[in-house]
């Protein structure tokens with residue numbers, strides 16, 4: 001920020017930061033990864049907001065280019081609530097846990113106990129993970145099922161994404177916007193002539 005500020009003393013500057021790992025972990029349907037990287041993204045947004053507060057002439061726009069995974073919270077029926085306590089006990093991603101599992105599957109229970117606080121795997125869960133070719137995804141699916149959450153896809157979805165803005169022209173980021181409108185509003189805020 002300090003370097004950009006110095007370089008753009010007269011004209012100002014444009015900075016785009018992507019929290020790209022959220023997409024990766026959502027493709028992997030990884031509960032701990034999705035939560036952890038969303039927190040990391042939140043921390044990055046805070047840096048931008050703190051800067052804007054100090055600078056008083058900065059527009060901060062937070063938006064996604066698409067949704068990934070189609071995460072449902074409280075999946076499995078009307079009475080199913082997400083188990084936040086279980087999710088808060090996760091200390092490693094499913095990707096990490098999958099890599100810890102030995103080829104003979106002898107330590108599956110130990111891995112779940114150590115990194116997910118789950119001490120009562122069923123025989124079906126254990127054999128499901130053992131026989132899976134994609135260990136990380138199998139681990140992730142067991143955790144999600146127990147936590148009452150569910151991913152609809154390992155790909156991108158067509159769900160609309162939120163856009164949030166603070167600063168000049170913030171009021172224009174309302175309603176249903178086509179994605180092509182966003183750079184136009186930013187250009188307007190920067191007094192750039194796109195023609």
Ligand SMILES: [Zn+2]
Pocket residue numbers: 023024027068156
């Ligand atoms: Zn993606």
